[in-house]
Amino acid sequence: MDRVEQGWSARSRPFFRMIKAILLDIEGTTTRIDFVHKILFPLAKERVGNFVRENFADIAQEVSQLKIEHAADNGYSGPFDGNSPEPVAAYLKFLIDRDRKSTPLKSIQGKIWQKGYESRELVSEIFEDVPRALKRWKSESKIVAIYSSGSVLAQKLLFRYSDHGDLTPFIDRYFDTSTGPKREPDSYGRIAVEMSLPPGELLFISDVVEELDAATAANMQTLLAVRSDKSPVADNPRNAFITSFDEVILV
Numbered sequence: 001m002d003r004v005e006q007g008w009s010a011r012s013r014p015f016f017r018m019i020k021a022i023l024l025d026i027e028g029t030t031t032r033i034d035f036v037h038k039i040l041f042p043l044a045k046e047r048v049g050n051f052v053r054e055n056f057a058d059i060a061q062e063v064s065q066l067k068i069e070h071a072a073d074n075g076y077s078g079p080f081d082g083n084s085p086e087p088v089a090a091y092l093k094f095l096i097d098r099d100r101k102s103t104p105l106k107s108i109q110g111k112i113w114q115k116g117y118e119s120r121e122l123v124s125e126i127f128e129d130v131p132r133a134l135k136r137w138k139s140e141s142k143i144v145a146i147y148s149s150g151s152v153l154a155q156k157l158l159f160r161y162s163d164h165g166d167l168t169p170f171i172d173r174y175f176d177t178s179t180g181p182k183r184e185p186d187s188y189g190r191i192a193v194e195m196s197l198p199p200g201e202l203l204f205i206s207d208v209v210e211e212l213d214a215a216t217a218a219n220m221q222t223l224l225a226v227r228s229d230k231s232p233v234a235d236n237p238r239n240a241f242i243t244s245f246d247e248v249i250l251v
Helices: 033-054 056-071 085-097 103-118 129-139 152-160 185-194 209-217
Strands: 006-008 014-016 021-024 143-147 173-175 202-206 221-225
Touching: 033 056, 033 085, 033 103, 056 085, 056 103, 085 103, 103 152, 129 143, 143 185, 152 173, 173 185, 185 202, 185 209, 202 209, 209 221
Parallel strands: 021 143, 021 202, 143 173, 202 221
Antiparallel strands: 006 014
């Protein structure tokens, strides 16, 4: 299918025609990277040992998935025993340190963070332009979906317990790595199918160029979110970019 027409207004602000849904990355796009790496990840690592010991029977599925990952992991030299909490927790800490996009890790992290959010120990930090955009898109009858390496549970918690209040009423769908890796075109094709939309009617916004390239290969429209001076925009002029969701024009 041909990609939908894309145009440009003054100061290279992108506008898009016939977009019916917006697909959003989280880390570095809607939410500060530091919130994830300096608050969420350390908290999960600190508490994962106790969590695994106290909930070992309830995470049997994740443990089975971790066993498969461990068998194929050439970078980890420690043992793995699916019948004992300690080696499972040790492997999870290893994966956290490497920010591994592991589906069972992300599932367990989400469950750890749930207690922190519900006790109000955690409050997610959302860029101030995001709530405005979510409300605007909802008023325009656009579908808003999230695609993140974090589990669906973690995504919902982040938007429910935000420093701008509960934003989940403005979000329609959530996708995580159970759909597929974020740097593979097939993942975006599956998302389009699940949303019953042609890929060209979806706009994907992310701060990661490789993710945008994968979505482009699947015929989605894309935008690079530039949220810091570390953005790769200078080295990737092929990507249209924004510094705020306020700049997104849907016509």
